Amino acid sequence: xxxxxxxxxxxxxxxxxxxxxxxxxxxxxxxxxxxxxxxxxxxxxxxxxxxxxxxxxxxxxxxxxxxxxxxxxxxxxxxxxxxxxxxxxxxxxxxxxxxxxxxxxxxxxxxxxxxxxxxxxxxxxxxxxxxxxxxxxxxxxxxxxxxxxxxxxxxxxxxxxxxxxxxxxxxxxxxxxxxxxxxxxxxxxxxxxxxxxxxxxxxxxxxxxxxxxxxxxxxxxxxxxxxxxxxxxxxxxxxxxxxxxxxxxxxxxxxxxxxxxxxxxxxxxxxxxxxxx
Amino acid sequence: xxxxxxxxxxxxxxxxxxxxxxxxxxxxxxxxxxxxxxxxxxxxxxxxxxxxxxxxxxxxxxxxxxxxxxxxxxxxxxxxxxxxxxxxxxxxxxxxxxxxxxxxxxxxxxxxxxxxxxxxxxxxxxxxxxxxxxxxxxxxxxxxxxxxxxxxxxxxxxxxxxxxxxxxxxxxxxxxxxxxxxxxxxxxxxxxxxxxxxxxxxxxxxxxxxx
Numbered sequence: 001x002x003x004x005x006x007x008x009x010x011x012x013x014x015x016x017x018x019x020x021x022x023x024x025x026x027x028x029x030x031x032x033x034x035x036x037x038x039x040x041x042x043x044x045x046x047x048x049x050x051x052x053x054x055x056x057x058x059x060x061x062x063x064x065x066x067x068x069x070x071x072x073x074x075x076x077x078x079x080x081x082x083x084x085x086x087x088x089x090x091x092x093x094x095x096x097x098x099x100x101x102x103x104x105x106x107x108x109x110x111x112x113x114x115x116x117x118x119x120x121x122x123x124x125x126x127x128x129x130x131x132x133x134x135x136x137x138x139x140x141x142x143x144x145x146x147x148x149x150x151x152x153x154x155x156x157x158x159x160x161x162x163x164x165x166x167x168x169x170x171x172x173x174x175x176x177x178x179x180x181x182x183x184x185x186x187x188x189x190x191x192x193x194x195x196x197x198x199x200x201x202x203x204x205x206x207x208x209x210x211x212x213x214x215x216x217x218x219x220x221x222x223x224x225x226x227x228x229x230x231x232x233x234x235x236x237x238x239x240x241x242x243x244x245x246x247x248x249x250x251x252x253x254x255x256x257x258x259x260x261x262x263x264x265x266x267x268x269x270x271x272x273x274x275x276x277x
Numbered sequence: 278x279x280x281x282x283x284x285x286x287x288x289x290x291x292x293x294x295x296x297x298x299x300x301x302x303x304x305x306x307x308x309x310x311x312x313x314x315x316x317x318x319x320x321x322x323x324x325x326x327x328x329x330x331x332x333x334x335x336x337x338x339x340x341x342x343x344x345x346x347x348x349x350x351x352x353x354x355x356x357x358x359x360x361x362x363x364x365x366x367x368x369x370x371x372x373x374x375x376x377x378x379x380x381x382x383x384x385x386x387x388x389x390x391x392x393x394x395x396x397x398x399x400x401x402x403x404x405x406x407x408x409x410x411x412x413x414x415x416x417x418x419x420x421x422x423x424x425x426x427x428x429x430x431x432x433x434x435x436x437x438x439x440x441x442x443x444x445x446x447x448x449x450x451x452x453x454x455x456x457x458x459x460x461x462x463x464x465x466x467x468x469x470x471x472x473x474x475x476x477x478x479x480x481x482x483x484x485x486x487x488x
Contacts, residue, residue, distance in 0.1 A: 013303050021476045025486065068467055070474035097325045100332075125332040130387035177395030178387065195467040198460050206403040208395070215463075216470060240473040248469040 016251055023244040042222035044204075045079075045211035048161065048189050055087045056160035057121075061175055062092050062106070063099030064167035068193035074236040075191055075219035076165055080106070081228035081235035084115060091121035091159060095132050095170040100125040113233050123154070129170055130178055137182035159186065161210075166192035172200045176208045190214075216240065293483040296475050424452050 052058075064072060083090060092107060094100040107122055126132040140158060162179070164172045172190035180188060189211040192200055197214040204212045213219050220239050228235040295313060302310030338356065341349050358376040365373040406422040409415045430442060431449025438446070480486045 010305065017300065017303075017472075017476070020473060021480060024473055024477050024480060067471065071467055071470045073474075097321070097328050100328055101324055125328050127329075127333050129384065130391060131383060134387060173396065174391070177391030181391075181394045193467045194463040195460070197463055198456065202400055202403065206399050208399060216466070240470045240477070244473050244476075245466070245469060248473065249466065252465045252469065 016248075020244050020248060023247055024241045026241055026243055038217075039221045039225070041211070041213055041215075041218040042225055045189060045213055045222055046225060048187065048210045049082060049086060052086060052088065052160050055089070057154075057157055058083055058088045058090055059159035059162040060090055060092045060103075061162060061164040061170075062094045062103040063096045063170050064102055064165050064193075065096075065098050066102070068167045068195065069102055071193045071216065071240075072165065072167070072191050072213075072219065074239045075213055075222060076106075077234060077236040078223045078226050078228065079163065079191065080110065081231035082226045084119065084231045084234060085227060085229040089119045089121060091123055091154065093123035093126055093136065095126050095129060095174075096168045097125070099165075099168055099170075110234060113231075115231070115234065121154075130174060133170070133174055133178035134182070137179045140179070140183045140186060162186055162188045164188060164190045164192075166190055166196055166200070171196065172203065172209060172212070176203050180208055191219075216245065289482055293479055296479060300475070427452050 064076075080090065090110075092103045094103045103122075107120055110120055111117065126136065128135065139154060142156075162175065164175045166172050172188070172192060175188055175190075179186065187210040188208070190200060190209055191213045194215045200209065200212055200214060203209040213222055216239055223235070223237050223239070226235070295316075298306075298309050298313045302313075338352055342352055342356070358379060361368065361372060362376040404418075404421050404425045406419040407415075409418060427445055427449035429449070430445045431447075431453060433442065433446055
């Protein structure tokens with residue numbers, strides 16, 4: 001490799017960062033709009049929320065991870081605002097330390113945004129992974145109201161909906177596997193980063209999840225349609241700048257293509273070198 | 278604005294500097310990047326310890342035992358297993374194996390049972406080809422059933438197989454590769470949005486250029 005190409009390879013990430021930084025100065029929807037796309041996933045979530053009773057208790061299984069929370073954060077916060085506007089009380093529970101840290105941060109943000117403290121229920125951190133989920137299911141189904149692990153702060157009240165914010169080891173799949181069979185009446189919706197879409201989408205098709213928001217496009221479509229009313233300060237309507245996402249994905253495709261091309265060249269050279277003279 | 282950074286200016290500066298350090302790793306600056314990884318590991322360990330003490334040991338074990346020492350046999354058993362685990366270096370191997378066996382056995386029981394009841398059986402039922410309302414929907418069920426069978430055949434190893442099974446296994450492996458390719462695309466998208474979020478944070482929250 002020549003000195004010039006080595007220098008170019010070194011500077012390429014910096015150039016990409018500068019281009020992405022420059023494009024992120026543009027308005028979120030400059031030239032391109034996510035919400036113009038297929039709205040079926042967003043509609044499914046809206047329909048699930050429309051079916052809630054008056055003043056519902058919504059259980060939030062809050063276990064995103066730090067590495068991907070940035071992707072779902074605008075949608076999650078808009079969902080908070082949407083639920084609060086519908087008169088819901090939000091009960092947070094986390095089964096991973098990372099999820100608990102993010103839950104504490106979000107609860108504090110809601111309190112700073114003047115959300116009535118009576119509408120926020122902090123069920124804390126529940127250890128035990130799958131065993132913890134089973135104890136939640138036992139409390140919700142009334143099978144074991146005195147569990148050592150179960151969330152006692154629910155005080156026998158049943159949530160009308162569980163929304164799982166995923167990204168960590170304990171996510172929608174675990175909820176579907178452990179809670180849904182034990183509490184079949186509890187509907188479960190999920191918000192996950194797009195990397196988990198292939199894992200979670202089958203549960204929507206199989207009817208085990210009521211709704212799923214798993215891509216930036218679905219998130220943007222939901223946010224555009226959500227009525228947040230008095231809770232606009234809680235919502236986060238802007239997602240990542242669409243032009244930046246497009247440029248970044250094009251750069252990734254070019255990199256992958258360059259890798260494949262260079263591999264093909266190497267194979268061709270190797271084949272030629274191996275030919276008899 | 279990220280809820281982690283909050284409105285506190287010091288927190289914003291610390292978060293901005295840490296972001297620059299991590300991005301510096303991308304550009305070849307490894308030493309400070311390594312320190313930031315140690316800092317993250319330390320913070321994660323500290324958080325886990327605080328959570329264990331404040332949200333588990335005190336409220337769910339110590340307080341119930343103090344309040345009703347005779348009525349919580351389950352907690353005494355749990356506490357005994359914890360003490361046994363902590364004493365592993367000094368006790369016979371047979372005794373040390375008890376808490377580990379309970380831990381592994383119970384986790385496996387929950388995870389396997391849930392996987393069978395919650396995933397395997399419902400997803401097998403969902404992947405069966407069946408008539409739907411429209412022709413396209415019916416074809417999709419046929420397609421998903423075909424892909425499921427091909428991928429399962431792709432896992433057949435050993436023994437003598439005919440050309441038909443070999444072809445089906447090869448097709449199944451290609452179907453898996455296509456699935457992995459799609460998953461890689463989603464992974465790139467996820468990481469790209471995280472990078473954009475950090476850039477937006479630097480430009481907006483820290484430098485105040487974009488509001």
